[in-house]
Amino acid sequence: MLEIKxxxxxxxxxxxxxxxxxxxxxxxxxxxMGPNGSGKSTLAGVLAGRSEYxxxxxxxxxxxxxxxxxxxxxxxxxxxxxxxxxxxxxxGVNNAYFLKAALNAVRKHRxxxxxxxxxxxxLIRDKMTLLDMDQALMSRPVNDGFSGGEKKRNEIFQxxxxxxxxxxxxxxxxxxxxxxxxxxxxxxxxxxxxxxxxIVVTHYQRLLDYIVPDFVHVLSDGRIxxxxxxxxxxxxxxxxxxxLEAEAQPA
Amino acid sequence: xATLTASRAAAGHYLTAIERAERDRVHEPAWLRDVRRSxxxxxxxxxxxxxxxxxxxxTNVAPIADTPFVSAPLVTVSPEETARFLVPGLAGPLLVxxxxxxxxxxxxxxxxxxxxxxxxxxxxxxxxxxxxxPFLARHSDSxxxxxxxxxxxxxEDGALVAVADNTVADLPIQLVFLSxxxxxxxxxxxxxxxxxxxxxxxxxxxxFGSLRHASGFTNAVTEVVVGDGSVLEHCRLQLESxxxxxxxxxxxxxGRSSRSSSHAFAFGGRIARHDTVAVLAGxxxxxxxxxxxxxxxxxxxxxxTEIDHARPHGTSHELYKGILGGRARGVFNGRIRxxxxxxxxxxxxxxxxxxxSDEAQVNTKPQLEIFANDVRCTHGATVxxxxxxxxxxLRTRGIGLDDATSLLVRAFAADVTSxxxxxxxxxELDRLLAAxxxxxxxxxxxx
Numbered sequence: 001m002l003e004i005k006x007x008x009x010x011x012x013x014x015x016x017x018x019x020x021x022x023x024x025x026x027x028x029x030x031x032x033m034g035p036n037g038s039g040k041s042t043l044a045g046v047l048a049g050r051s052e053y054x055x056x057x058x059x060x061x062x063x064x065x066x067x068x069x070x071x072x073x074x075x076x077x078x079x080x081x082x083x084x085x086x087x088x089x090x091x092g093v094n095n096a097y098f099l100k101a102a103l104n105a106v107r108k109h110r111x112x113x114x115x116x117x118x119x120x121x122x123l124i125r126d127k128m129t130l131l132d133m134d135q136a137l138m139s140r141p142v143n144d145g146f147s148g149g150e151k152k153r154n155e156i157f158q159x160x161x162x163x164x165x166x167x168x169x170x171x172x173x174x175x176x177x178x179x180x181x182x183x184x185x186x187x188x189x190x191x192x193x194x195x196x197x198x199i200v201v202t203h204y205q206r207l208l209d210y211i212v213p214d215f216v217h218v219l220s221d222g223r224i225x226x227x228x229x230x231x232x233x234x235x236x237x238x239x240x241x242x243x244l245e246a247e248a249q250p251a
Numbered sequence: 252x253a254t255l256t257a258s259r260a261a262a263g264h265y266l267t268a269i270e271r272a273e274r275d276r277v278h279e280p281a282w283l284r285d286v287r288r289s290x291x292x293x294x295x296x297x298x299x300x301x302x303x304x305x306x307x308x309x310t311n312v313a314p315i316a317d318t319p320f321v322s323a324p325l326v327t328v329s330p331e332e333t334a335r336f337l338v339p340g341l342a343g344p345l346l347v348x349x350x351x352x353x354x355x356x357x358x359x360x361x362x363x364x365x366x367x368x369x370x371x372x373x374x375x376x377x378x379x380x381x382x383x384x385p386f387l388a389r390h391s392d393s394x395x396x397x398x399x400x401x402x403x404x405x406x407e408d409g410a411l412v413a414v415a416d417n418t419v420a421d422l423p424i425q426l427v428f429l430s431x432x433x434x435x436x437x438x439x440x441x442x443x444x445x446x447x448x449x450x451x452x453x454x455x456x457x458x459f460g461s462l463r464h465a466s467g468f469t470n471a472v473t474e475v476v477v478g479d480g481s482v483l484e485h486c487r488l489q490l491e492s493x494x495x496x497x498x499x500x501x502x503x504x505x506g507r508s509s510r511s512s513s514h515a516f517a518f519g520g521r522i523a524r525h526d527t528v529a530v531l532a533g534x535x536x537x538x539x540x541x542x543x544x545x546x547x548x549x550x551x552x553x554x555x556t557e558i559d560h561a562r563p564h565g566t567s568h569e570l571y572k573g574i575l576g577g578r579a580r581g582v583f584n585g586r587i588r589x590x591x592x593x594x595x596x597x598x599x600x601x602x603x604x605x606x607x608s609d610e611a612q613v614n615t616k617p618q619l620e621i622f623a624n625d626v627r628c629t630h631g632a633t634v635x636x637x638x639x640x641x642x643x644x645l646r647t648r649g650i651g652l653d654d655a656t657s658l659l660v661r662a663f664a665a666d667v668t669s670x671x672x673x674x675x676x677x678x679e680l681d682r683l684l685a686a687x688x689x690x691x692x693x694x695x696x697x698x
Contacts, residue, residue: 048647051639076649088644092662101658102648109649141662158648 001026001197002047002067002166007058008222009046016042018222019058024166027194031208031233032201034219035241040201041085043219044170047199048082049075062166076102077109079165083155083172090142095154098142099124099161106162127160130190132183149180156187163191167198173207185210205237218244262298264319268438269294269404271322280380283387290393290403297397309582309614310524310553315496320468323350323437328429328462333357336427336460336490340675343422344369346410349429350467351439353408357427366418366451372409372442383411386446390474390502396526399500402440402472409442412455416448416478423454423673428471430495432463443473447481447509454484456676459499461492461519468496479506479533484514486676490683491519493548499525507533507562514671516680517544517552518687524553531558531565531593542571543667545684546579546611547691553582558600560593560626567597572667573604574660574684575611576691586618587628594623600630605637605663607691657688 002024009017016039024030034040046053047060049072060067067075090098104114115123128135131153143151152172159167169188173181188198188211200211208216208230216232217224218241225244226232236244269291279287299316300307328349337345346369347357353371360369368375375383393400410426428441445455459469469491477483483503491497497520505511517523529538544552558567573581581604589596604613617630637659645655661684668680 050643071652072643072646073649073651073655076647082647084644084647088638088640090641090644090659090662092665093658098645098648098650098658101654102645102650105649105651105654162648 001063003061005059007046007060008056009042009053010056011042011053015056016222017046020222020224022217022224024197024199026197028215029192029198029200029211029213031213031216032199032219033203033205033216033233033236036203038219039222040219041170044082044168044199044201047168048072048080073105077106081159081162081164081167083159083167083169085170085174087143087151087155089144089146091144093142095140095142096124096138099158102158103161124161127157130160131157131187133157148175149177152176152184153180156184160187160191165196167191167196168201169198170201171203173202173204181207182210205233208233220244262294262316265299265401266295268322272405279376280384282384283376283380286388287404290388290400293393294397294400294404297400300397306555310522310551312498312522312524314522315468315498318436318468320438321435323430323439323467324433325352326350326431326433328354328357328431330357332462333427333429336429336458338425338456338458338675338679340678341423341425341456343424345425345427346371347427347429348408348410348441350431350437351407351428351441366415367420368411368413369424370411372411372444375411382413383444386474386476387444388474390476390504391472391500392502392528396500398470398498399472402442402470402500406440406442406472409444412445412453414447414451414453416450418448418451420451420453423456425456425458427458427460428469430461430465430467430469430491432465433467436467438468438470441469441471443471445473445475445483445485447476447478447483449478450480451478452482454673456486456488456673458488458490459497459519460490461495464492464494466492466494469498471497471499473499473501475501475503475511477503477505477509477511479509481506481509483509483511484672485512486671486673487513487515488676488680489515489517489519489523489525491523493519493550494521495519496521497523501525501527503527503529503538505529505531505533505536505538508535509533510537512539513541514667514676515540515542515554517542517554518683520550520552522551524555526555526557528557529559529567531560531562531567534562535564536562537565538567539670540567540569540571541667541670543664543680544573544581545687545691546573546581547576547687548579549577550579551582552579555584557586557588558598560587560589560596560598563593564595565593565597567599569600570667570670571602572663573613574607574664574691575604575613576607578608578610580611581613583613583615584618585616585630586620587630588620589623589626589628591622594625596623596626596628598626598628602632604634605660606634607637607660653692656692657685660688661685
């Protein structure tokens, strides 16, 4: 589904990603872990098409297409979804209106007819129940005045409505209490299937108790320094990142 | 001194026009002749302002001074042409004026209703001029505003909306002023007087539009008197062509415990200047001044507002927003005056501008003049561009760049337009904005 090779990227003249290789197959969930500043969020941003990140080398192929060549909206229509670490507040743009516009943009791209008001309402009611969300949030402006937890839920709710093929969750767990964490994980797990994949970026192992990954990668100083199964996350939780960072130093 | 002399000289053809108008008018009551005479004198003293005048520093009206605008000829306008400037979905009384003169065939004043007068000023002067005497030209400051003085000296006709005590005008009243393209650039001086008695209520919409890319000069004055305990909503849609000059003065006199809200939308004009002055003349008066302007190309849109808290316990809320593309310029000057007697005043002013191009610019100046000690006054101004972060967020959900941009600009505008109580006006403004946006964004330097 996604194949990243030798990916390097810089932000504001500073090299952040220094050669990432990562292959995500259909139906797989990959966790990307690492200390602050290791490049986790940069990787997520580059994959979603953030313009201030400059790719200097390498490639990312998504379902056979050059991902890096696509505009952010084209990536989204092709089924890529980024759940933001810091969801953006958009005053004045109604949440339901926004989501319907997004859904119809994706449907149009797939050659499907626009969803009508009734169908849309039925769909969002289902998904809101899944995410245990307050219906009133739909008539409010996007993320405007939402609590931290409401914003994160809104991200996963949007994901549930848009049904992406590849979801990238950028520290969706940060700042969530355990109940909200379970609800969010529940939303992600409901979307798991043989043709859907996810990259779960997280600082802590905690989320991975609820979203059990097939693979775990550890990012340090812009490189993947270790990959393994879900047990690697537990090991990290035990020992911290220090031992891997020491290992990653060039000999 | 050269500038001053030039402006005096340029005012010459206006003075000639005033003299001619005086000769042509024979049947006006003495009090009105006096009012017009002193306005003419005031205009003669002030002339057309230059950028040396503090109130006109950012707005150069030399084209108005230099163009020998003539009195507009009589022109017939079709209902189809008029329809463009009517807000769809409003069923109330309608008066249409073309080049400052009443067009009966385009108007629908409606059946006489108890306590409500919707008529032309000309008719009202013929039938009972004494009813106008306490109000007409009492609430526009001809002594300090040269264009208000010019209008008072020159106006031929206009609209009168009078609502008697304890009367509610159910339907919104629409007043439409059209200017037409003429062989020689023409000027018109539309006049509006709105008088609400005690405990009454009304909604008035004024629209200024140009037909066939008219490049004339509209110099409008509106006076609004809101009696004690009354509620007024006033919308002003300035939709003139981008080659027209438009100057407007709107004055509100707000009585005790009454509520007045003004929503001024300026989308048109090559040079467009609108002065809004609200006097909170009674205790506990509440005043809202909202505005939205939209400027592209080489347009210059200037909004000057003044809220005068004259009595205690007054509240005022002011929000002005501008959207600018191309090489457009916006000016906002917001004065709030709190007089020594006006204790417990609560005034809030916000001004925001959204720049869609690198060459657009805005001058903004809040002026607080506070002479009372127990008051709350706040003001804030921001100038910015569209949030790149918000654009990116929308795009990552599949919404294309153009749609995302349009969504954000319309949301910026809706913050103002949604404050009108008149849903048809809000919808019409959103439609006008959406229609105008592609051109406005097309003028933008490449991102």
